[in-house]
Amino acid sequence: MTKNIRKELNEAKKAYQSKNYEDALNIYEKHFIENPENLNEWDKIFYSWSLYQIYIKDCEDEDKLFQAAETVTELIEQEDLTKKSVCAYTFSVFKVLDYLYAQKDYYTLIVWLEKIDSSLLDQNRYEKDDRVFRSRKEKYFDYATKSYFECNDFERCIEVSKEALSSLNKYTNNSDIWYRWRIAKSLKELFKNKEALIYLNEVLKVKKDWFVFKEIAENYYILKDCKKAQKYLCDAVLTNDPIRIKVNLYYLAYKILKDINPDIAHKHIELFYAIKMENDSKVPEDIGDLLIEDEHLDKKVLEREIKDYWTEFKFKDKKLQYGTVTKIFEHGKSGFITSDDNESVYFNVYEFKEGKASLGQYVSFFTEKSFDKTKNRESVRAIHIKAQL
CATH class of the missing domain: 2.40.50.140 (Nucleic acid-binding proteins)
Structure with missing residues (x-):
């Protein structure tokens, strides 16, 4: 390497340190294209930070963001943030992860997640405006478990979720509950319903949401235990959430009740049908032959009759x-x-x-x-x- 080349690279470093990021980037790019072997480890680090400042940190151009981040991952390696406070590699990849997660591009997200070694991520949370924000390690597991589930890689979702539960020392916004939730949902997809119920009961200790009760009821229905399915179905129906978001709950109720109480089962499917028709949504083929007079359906009346039924069911054996x-x-x-x-x-x-x-x-x-x-x-x-x- 000539003295002039080393002089230029030193000038690039000084330019970066003076926050003249574009000047630094121009010099580094020139030498990287012409003679990449001239860049030592520190040159590569400052080149990576230059790319981060110009194209990654606040970049709105998707192509430039991806291209710059890809170059960073080729230039340097991920460093251990439990020992250091900054790492251009990690910061760059996480900017891409944030972008892809916001776009719900889970397949591409997995490709970039695999560029990260989670054992090198810190668990430092930070506070702003009285809010607590996740550490990078927790964010990694949030992104990973969601992505693997959405991409139907249920085995990997379970594996990573269990890793999160065993390695994180703090959880933000009940993230531990969501890891258990995804394990349970994945186990159901793998036809391991009894195991799924173990995790769902852990979730239920903290979250009494209608969809948790529904998920438990559905697992019991699959296991052909309609008695227990009805118990959790009852709790799901009796929450005060809007009926439009619980529409599929009424379809599940119909399937569970149709051989137990055909009359009340029919009211559930009528309510399901009315909500679907109001939103111009498709209905399952198995209800196509049912005699549903949609012009006479009154959702409020059906909801009241259904809730009256489940209220009586819930308290019939309880002591007042x-x-x-x-x-x-x-x-x-x-x-x-x-x-x-x-x-x-x-x-x-x-x-x-x-x-x-x-x-x-x-x-x-x-x-x-x-x-x-x-x-x-x-x-x-x-x-x-x-x-x-």
Whole structure:
């Protein structure tokens, strides 16, 4: 290498350090094209950072973003961010990952995920505007588990999700629950329904969403255990979520109930059909022969009749209890009822079916098993609370 070449490369380094990124990039690109062997390891690092600053950091041109990031991965190797604070390789690849994830391009995302060694990623979270943001390692696992599931690589989804659960020391926004959720969904796709239920019950301890109940009901239905399927189906139907987002739940209910209670099963399929017709959506072929008079369907009436059925189903074998509201927390969202048997029972205010919760109020209620996230143990909570005169 001549003295002039080394002088130019040193000038490129000084230009970068002075934040003259374009000047630095022009010099590095020239020598990389003409005589790439002249670039030493530090030249490659500064060349990579120049590419990052110009084409990757805030780039809106997809082609330039991909081309620059690809060049970075050819120039240098990924460094260990548990020992260093910066790495042009990792920063560049993650910019591509963020872009692809936003585009929901999961197949290409997997290609770029495979350029990352997750063991070299840090677990440093950061806070901004009272929000906690994921570490790079957690983001990697979020992207990877979602991508493998969406691409139907269920075995790999399970493998990476389990790796996330064993290697992360902190979880943001219940990400550990979503890893278990994806494991369960993948196991169902692999016809391992009993194993799926193990993970779903872990999810249910924290998330009481309708779709979790539905997923459990569906697994029991596949296992031909309609009794347990009905139990979780009931909880899914009785949530207060809009019926339009639960449309497929009513189709599942129809399949579970059609040989148990044909009349109520038909109401579920009518509601399913009405929602589908309202949105001009296709319906499964197996309901094509059913006698559904769509011009007479009233979604509100059907929803009320269905909820009445499931409310009776839910509480038919439960003991109705009575007690007094003795504590409401300052945030107003929950509190405690002291039962007539002198037991203290936790409640959420949304369980009040009539009126609002107030101290000293005498109420009736049922109880069900719950999970105390603060104490990390099973508990009991009051549900279907009604004020008593």
